Each structure stands twice: as structure tokens, then as C-alpha cells.
Amino acid sequence: MMLRQALVTVALAAAAGAASAQALYIGGAGGVTRSNADCSGTVSCDNSDTGWKAYAGYHINPLWSVEVLGYDMGGTSGVVALPGIGLLNASLKTTGFGLATVINAPIGSVVDVLGRIGIGSNKLKVDASTGSLSGSDSETSTQFLWGVGLAFKLSPNVALRTEIDGTSASYFGERFDSTLWSVGVSLRF
Secondary structure, X not given: OHHHHXXXXXXXXXXXHXXXXXXXEEEEEEEEEEEOOOOOOOOEEEOEEEEEEEEEEEEEEOOEEEXXXXXXXXXXXXXXXXXXXXEEEEEEEEEEEEXXXXXXXXXXXXXXXEEEEEEEEEEEEEEEEEOOEEEEEEEEEXXXXXXXXXXXXXXXXXXXXXXXXXXXXXXXXXXXXXXEEEEEEEEEO
């Protein structure tokens, strides 16, 4: 009974804290991505793409917050010549969602330096086709997330954020790192 009362008290305190002014925020960003997929032996290869992220967060205090986020880290596309078969078109794409802690360090009245570390569930999807044959496969793995950036406060409730985020995904034991350079907006409630 004591444990149940303690849990209810903690839940009510958390709910009251969530209702406090400017504790909750949401945001989204888009930009360019880069992957470290090995392009050696390909006829053509492109490790750059576009990507996005969306997040919702809660400020624990002015310097520390937690975020849940979803993201598309773009992908790599390439063409490989296979003897006796012809050209094989292949692509890799990393998507996922995660939980992270964010440090918000002010460097003035309108600019914060941001640092993010967390963990994500990342899905690497592989698509391949040659002639009329095509197929796809995917693998999901738990990976480390990181990010750094700047938040420019346009008002007490609106900030323009420019960030670099990174994570990895794996497929049959091979690791692929992806980086997203993005610009977006964060809104506090």
C-alpha cells in the first residue's frame, strides 16, 4: 500500500510539473544526410540524401531536458555490376525512434548550445533490383544517438535550431553510420 501511494504521489508530481509553463516542447527539422557506406567496386554510388527528425521534449530544469524523437537519416543508393547478371540497383535507408537527454547551455540571452545523447531503435532497410527481379530486407538494432547544435530564441516560446545528429544501423553485422545536418523549429508550451 505504501509503494502504491508513493507511485501515485510521484505520478501526480510529474503531472503537475508537466503542466508548468514552458516545460513541454515539440519540434521538427529537415536537412541533408551522409552515410559512410563503402562505395568501392560500384559503378555509381551516392552517400548523400535528405532526412528529417521530429521530437517532443520535457524540460526537467532550464539546463536539462528529455526528448523522444523519430527520424529518417536518409540513405545510400548505388549500382553494382554483377558478372552474368547485369547491373544491380541497391539502396540502404536508416529510420528509427529514440529517447535522449539534452543539455541546453545558454551562451547569451538568445542562444543555447545543445548536446544530445541517447539510445535509438534503428531500422536499416535494404532494397535491390535487377531487371524484373527485386527484393528488400531489413534489420532493426539498438544504437547510440548523439547530437550537437545551437538554438536561437526568436521569442520565449519559439526557437530556430540548427543541429548535427548521428546514429548507426547494422545489417548482417556490418555497421553503417549516418549523420543529419538539419535546421528546424522548436515550440514551447
